[in-house]
Amino acid sequence: MTAFLLVALAAYRGARRDAQKHTCIYALGVLEDVKRRWAEENSKMNGDEVRDSDLRKYFKGGIMPSCEAGGTFTIRPVGTPPKCSVKGHALPEEAARSATRPR
Numbered sequence: 001m002t003a004f005l006l007v008a009l010a011a012y013r014g015a016r017r018d019a020q021k022h023t024c025i026y027a028l029g030v031l032e033d034v035k036r037r038w039a040e041e042n043s044k045m046n047g048d049e050v051r052d053s054d055l056r057k058y059f060k061g062g063i064m065p066s067c068e069a070g071g072t073f074t075i076r077p078v079g080t081p082p083k084c085s086v087k088g089h090a091l092p093e094e095a096a097r098s099a100t101r102p103r
């Protein structure tokens with residue numbers, strides 16, 4: 001019984017981590033979308049710096065998305081997808097590249 005509970009608990013924790021990662025990557029995608037919108041509206045080019053304060057107005061109540069697992073987001077310049085400080089919390093490279101640098 002105890003062993004079963006431990007296994008169930010481990011599975012639960014794993015599922016919770018996956019859910020947090022999923023939510024985080026979704027938030028990074030939203031950030032990237034907003035970044036692109038901001039860049040377009042302000043005639044910014046790839047490589048231009050983006051600050052928190054530039055994007056804040058696009059979010060309801062000025063609240064920026066954040067990582068549920070406690071990671072810190074780095075917005076990074078236009079054309080470079082934002083990232084989270086938690087390992088594994090990252091936008092798929094391919095999606096980010098095809099969206100920002102059409103070939």
Ligand SMILES: [Zn+2]
Binds near residue numbers: 069085086
């Ligand atoms: Zn994260």
